Amino acid sequence: MEICEKCGSGENVVKSGFVRGKQRLFCKTCGIHFTFALPHREALKKPHQTTIIDIAKMVGVSPSTVSRALNRSTEINPTTRQEIIRVAAEMDYRPNLLAQSLNRGETHTIGVVIPNIERPFFAGVLAGIQKVATEVGYRVMICQSNESHSTETLNVQALVASRVDGLLISHSKETTSFEHIKLQLKKGLPIVHFDRVCNEVETAKVVEEDYEGSFLLVEHLIQQGCRRIAVCAGPRELLISNARLEGYKAALAKYGIVLNEELVYHTNFKKRETLLALESWLQLPQPPDGIFAVHYGNAIEILVELKNRGIKVPHEIAVVGFGDELIAELIEPSLTVFHLFPFQVGETAVTLLIDNIIHRDSFRPVVQTVKGELIIRESSLRTKSL
């Protein structure tokens, strides 16, 4: 009853089991098996996107010629190119970036790993990255580590799996081992660090004036008459925190003030710890007359708590912080800060990275510093005139 595809007759056709739910037949004449295939994949296909082959057929040339016409290759007759470009536009051709990337081995995509997109600093960095990336035709893929080392590692793996051409990363607070970075670096992936950098690996880095900014802030406090300056430092593991702590120490040293360990408190930037630090300082027989927070958020928390306790800022205790935001300007008293420029950090980081991607071998790992700016406001101004 069933007819063999080859011999045309169905005399010697017998059943031969099921395969994938379909009846299988065997023609003893031809000695072959066969099933009746349905074009099912065809059916649920998406609407057809015009490809280079469609254009080739339409114009009457080969796909290679179309490709040559679309990328500005020299090996093509200007007349042919004109025609191909015309037809391509007419058919609304959009190159399939996946196929392109697969063939060329590059995706024109860069990966970004940041601790948290909701922190205004990183949002600013991202904006800077996006701006120059799109300008030069790169796409951006963003991941958040949420301050977790394991998530960070997974992020890196995911981005590598997506075959990004390069990586921009600011490490999580937790991260103290950098094997995931070293591994990719060894495989030849261009990587650029920013903000929370890592000195263990040879990558280009974009940093802020952590040392200089701290120095200026603390020097300013001293000039305002503070002598017992407490510091709300960050995690010991974070390079950036240490740099800021060093700036603090250097400023004290310059003015001959001895470092009092009781006034140095390492936190993980969480509010609870900040308040603990403050509490411990206020319990001292001689409380501080100035507080330097290496993170503006903690400075704000301190400001609010001091206000709640009725302690006068800046006359009893002056407060300064690192980093800036609208809130620092609007809070009362307004906060003296060392202002950072996150947008610029992003811009320089991605510029470095793309440079690294393009000049893969000749590229040298440089360290670039984005300058900041000391902004003096009420929280530290004890003298009316500056």
Add this chain to the structure above:
Amino acid sequence: MEICEKCGSGENVVKSGFVRGKQRLFCKTCGIHFTFALPHREALKKPHQTTIIDIAKMVGVSPSTVSRALNRSTEINPTTRQEIIRVAAEMDYRPNLLAQSLNRGETHTIGVVIPNIERPFFAGVLAGIQKVATEVGYRVMICQSNESHSTETLNVQALVASRVDGLLISHSKETTSFEHIKLQLKKGLPIVHFDRVCNEVETAKVVEEDYEGSFLLVEHLIQQGCRRIAVCAGPRELLISNARLEGYKAALAKYGIVLNEELVYHTNFKKRETLLALESWLQLPQPPDGIFAVHYGNAIEILVELKNRGIKVPHEIAVVGFGDELIAELIEPSLTVFHLFPFQVGETAVTLLIDNIIHRDSFRPVVQTVKGELIIRESSLRTKSL
């Protein structure tokens, strides 16, 4: 001197021009041209990534079997699978997502278009999107329109070119024509709107309680004794602004307060315009005793300006706003707001989208509302007890 590849002898070999910088030869015996090709593409190839073919060779099976073993297909012997998985792990195999996507016709990537990543609301939405997207194995590609319609269109095109599986979009202020959306929708791309949605197209949408929130805020002002309530509205084109304006009108109507057009001012959310609005109100013979800003940022600006002018908040003029942030809590007087939950907006939007992607045909365009919360603070509290 040169030897033909085919006949082996070089007797009848003559030069035959240059091609791509290399000497071309012609063997008259064999009648063929040839050049001496250098393996140059080989040379600058990146370090080899293990592929499915490497594993196949190692195990001694075909690539299709390896593929079957790695994806949990049923048509494979458990023993073979074990072995293949073992070898794959040993060789540190990572599937090439580009090849996978090209073949399967899906990228497991969703595109997001937002006006500005630096606005805390959108950063929050992004965080929500990222969370659930990564949970279900989707990647996220983010673009900013910077409140420009043309950039938004380019963003959509770029994401489509990257073959995202779906699109999440909140429109720019400028956007009043939605052809770019309709086009992609017609091509079958799943799209979900959030926050700044668009009613012209049949997509799933995630909105906030714009109407309800406004109503509650204005009702609260009325209950606090305000009778001349001004509203700092958004652009007329923005649906979300209109919804908030409607809530305002409804609250007035409920309490029998006639709408005074002088007290309605449409801005584009920029500070300059906000101050212009405020100026115009204060010039009135009867200035307002309450101000409702549909965007918390403008409420802050108004608060600051009133303070500068020595006008007492809330007793001379009460101020309330839409949307929330840390700054609303910390500013003095602290700001009464209708609190939004951006993270939840992101979560629901991406959940809807992925549902849309998976159940492409059966999916119905629903509208989901993320509830907000009225938070009463000093800027509107005229009576001590609530």
Add this chain to the structure above:
DNA sequence: ATATCTATCGGAAACGTTTTCGGAAACGCA
């Protein structure tokens, strides 16, 4: 013993592009 079935696998096409390399014709110069 024969006919059918099941489990498992290989070959090859397909996804859409780029690039290599050779062929053919036209061209330039002696």
Add this chain to the structure above:
DNA sequence: TGCGTTTCCGAAAACGTTTCCGATAGATAT
């Protein structure tokens, strides 16, 4: 006229994966 040259184009391989379809061997049913 004849040799070398240039220009332009096509065929085919390559990128790495999935999936279709057929092919076996052994198991089971008749």
